[in-house]
Amino acid sequence: MSNLSVHENNIPASRVKGTAVYNFQGEHLGEIDDIVLAKHSGEAQYAIMSFGGFLGIGEDYHPVPWNQLRYDREKHGYLIDVDKDRLEGAPRYATNDEPDWNDKAYGGRLTDYWGVPPVGYI
C-alpha cells in the first residue's frame, strides 16, 4: 500500500462506524457498521456494511472484503465497484444473526461471491 496513507488518513476503528459507502455510479449503498480484523496481523478482513431498514427496522448487514473498498477523500466515504442488483444478491445477515467470523465455509462463500479473498488470504 502507498506510503501516502500513513499518518494522513488514520482513524480510530470506533469512528469508522457510520462512514458512507457509494458505488462507482455515485449511488449511496449504506454505511460501515464495523470492521472484521485478523487478531494477529491487525489487517482488516471485511467491512461490515449496514443498509436497508424502514423506520429503523429490518436492517441488514453485508460483509464485504476490505480490499474491495477504496476511500474517497472528496466524498468522505468508501467506494465499491458494485451495482445495486449485484449487492442485493450478496451474502447478508440480519441483526442478531451474525455469522461466525472464523467459519471457513462462510469465508469461502464470501470469497466465491466477491471473487476475491480478503487481504492476506492465500
Next chain:
Amino acid sequence: MSNLSVHENNIPASRVKGTAVYNFQGEHLGEIDDIVLAKHSGEAQYAIMSFGGFLGIGEDYHPVPWNQLRYDREKHGYLIDVDKDRLEGAPRYATNDEPDWNDKAYGGRLTDYWGVPPVGYI
C-alpha cells in the same frame, strides 16, 4: 503474516475493546480501548491501550504500534514486551485530550519511543 491467522482469529473491531494486555512477565497492563486504522489499507497502526484510573477517574491512554502486540490464545489477551516502568514513560494522553492521528510529529514521537514505526511506515 501467517496464513493461520486468517479465518481463525477474526474479530469485529468493536469487540476488541476491553481485551486485556499483559507484558512478558505476565503483569496486566491495561485493556485495548480502540485501534487506529489506516483508512486506505485497513491496516492497524496503533492499539490504544487504556490503563490506570481510580474509581473510573483519571484513565490514561497509550498508543502502541500495533506490531508490538502479539495475540495470546491461552491468555485471551495481547502480549507486549515492555516492563511497567518503561510503559510509564511512554507517550500518553488523558480522556478528552486525544491526539491528531494524522499529525506526523506525534507519529514521529511514538516511533522514537517505541523504536519501531507502525506497519507499512517507511
